Amino acid sequence: EAGVTQFPSHSVIEKGQTVTLRCDPISGHDNLYWYRRVMGKEIKFLLHFVKESKQDESGMPNNRFLAERTGGTYSTLKVQPAELEDSGVYFCASSQDGLAAYGYTFGSGTRLTVV
């Protein structure tokens, strides 16, 4: 089966610009997660979708971040306007069942650099 796909793999933007990251989960996986790793730090949870609904968005840092999952398939994460501290690697993961912490499959991530 195809894995979790993320694109772009890299993005370099200027402070104040907008960037949209996309994640295509494994087909049939209702649970989709966004995580972020800032350089040298832990991978931190951003939010969790179950189908098209936001199950938990407690990790979203502020209102410059907007995540959507229309139709319960792929998801987008928009950062607008981007700030320097938003730089990092954004990971998406998906899982099949409600035991969301079991059997995560991660994508390769999008490396975002804000200059």
Next chain:
Amino acid sequence: GENVEQHPSTLSVQEGDSAVIKCTYSDSASNYFPWYKQELGKRPQLIIDIRSNVGEKKDQRIAVTLNKTAKHFSLHITETQPEDSAVYFCAASMGGYSTLTFGKGTMLLVSP
């Protein structure tokens, strides 16, 4: 919320040596502890996990131990090989719909 501490941040060993990475967690309700390996430029991949009803689990050269009383768990890699070089992340979760809380990662370098 849960807090996971991971040590060391970097670990250099010679091929054939053993490597040990340690993690502690804060929330006694956590009951699932996976370990992920991330090679350069690739996705984090689950290599082994342990649940709170067991104290140790082994898979070939990799083993994980869990001490629920002390709230710590460790990854042990024996007979290390250069291809073991990667960043390793520990994580903790309460299962169900809860998410994973990760440690900061350990960069393991195995020299031939």
